[in-house]
Amino acid sequence: MKAVIARNKSLVVDDWPDPEPKQGEVLVKTLVCGICGSDLHALNHGEHFVDLTRRGGGALTYEPDKDLVFGHEFCAEILDHGPGTQKLFRTGTRVCSLPIAVTESGVQGIGYSNTYAGGYGEQMVLSETMLVEVPNGLASDHAALTEPMAVGAHAVNEAEMGPNDVALVIGCGPVGLAVIAGLKARGLGPVIAADFSPGRRGLAETMGADVVVDPKETSPYSQWADFGVPQTSMERMMVEMMGETPRRAIIFECVGVKGVVQQILEGVPVRSRIVIVGVCMETDHFEPALAVTKQLDLRFVLGYSQEEFAGTLHMIAEGEIDVAPLVTGRVGLEGVAQAFEDLAHPEKHAKILVDPTLV
Ligand SMILES: [Zn+2]
Known part of the structure; x- marks a missing residue:
């Protein structure tokens, strides 16, 4: 089959062995697949990416100097069932799947594996137990956004x-936007969002x-008083003395760049909760004493559960999350390399979708 292969830190369209479903697996045709920022990082800094994942106990233990096919945000159509499948969904059914292959020798990340090709190829092999059927009528383009939006759902939970x-919400790239959507879909808020990019x-x-705040003009941390969040211990105590529960700030770090955590520690009110969703892969520095003094609660989150994934797909299908505005581009396999370049400019794009049938 044709696929976009990551080879020697570049992307080439070439032949990849036709995937064959083994025990408990189904063969699918890729309908559409989103390009993720993690893929950009994995392409350029494969060794570091894999090393960090491995040290963190993650499952993405592929060999970055060998060929692989990225793509973990997809919607696909079932072509065939492998041995030992329950045939839960008929051939022709459109499905989404957690990008995880459950094999006899352990778990592999679909799109981060030397054997399991991801969605930047014409076909994939998926584990039947990871499949979720696309509810009737939902466009495949929108179903493909389940994976990145599930990241937001998990962070919010x-x-x-x-x-x-x-x-x-600090940072309004795909991750920050998923968090905003997740908050609003659950009726939580008010939600303040900050990003340097007007787009x-x-x-x-x-x-x-x-x-929505432009940090160049207004500090995202200058809004607390407007929303009645007490900033100091003294202010908090005053609210409590009046018999009220003080409002609390929940900050979602969705930038993943060195120095942002320290800025947040500086800017947040006492007793805030900080949820780190952005993935900074560099060594970062911050002053713990600030967090101690303010009694801050730092949480680091990643991915989503099967339940959160399926729930997100249904929220998209029911119109509780509108993902249509997030799709800013569409390319065929030949266009993926250029799309990776384009995604470096946040002004132009949020999510570019790969459609392997597009020429
Ligand atoms: Zn991703």
Whole structure:
């Protein structure tokens, strides 16, 4: 089959062995697959990416100097069932899947594996137990956004936000936008969003952010008083003395760049909760004493559960999350390398979809 192969830190369209479903697996045709920022990083810094994952106990233990086919945000159509499958979904059914292959020798990341090709190829092999059927009528383009939007759903769930809390989303790339959508779909907020890019701020507004801030003009940390969040211990105590529960700030770090955590520690009110969703792969520095003094709660989150994944697909299908504005481009296999270049400019793009049938 034809696929975009990551080879020697570049992307080439070439032949890849036709995938064959083994025990418990199905063969699918890729309908559409989103390009993820992690793929950009994995292409250019494969060794580092794999090393960090391995040290973190993750499953993405492929060999970056060998060929692989990226793509873990996909919608596909079932072509055939392998041995030992329950045939839960008929041939022709459109499905999404967690990008995980459950094999006899362990788990492999689909799109981060030397054997399991991801969605930048014409076909894939998926584990039947990981499949979720696309509800009738939902466009494949929108179903393909389940994976990145599930990241937002998980971050929001892990944040354990209360009805009295105020959310601040730092960074409005695909991850930040998924968090904003996840918050609004659950009726949480108000949501303040901050990003340097006007294009991304526009999308943040479209996804339902209540206040959108350009950090060049206004500090994202200057809004607390407007939302009644006490900033110091003294202010907090005053609220409590009046018999009220103080409002709390929940900050979602969705940038993943060195130095941002320190900025957040500086800017947040006492007793805030900080949820780290952005993946900074460099060694970072911050002053723990700031977090100690403010009694901050830092949480690091990753991925999503099977339940969160399926729930997200259904929320998209039911119109509770509108992902249409996030799709800013569409390419065939030959266009993927250029799309990787384009995604380096946040002004132009949020999500570019790969359609292997497109020439
Ligand atoms: Zn991703």
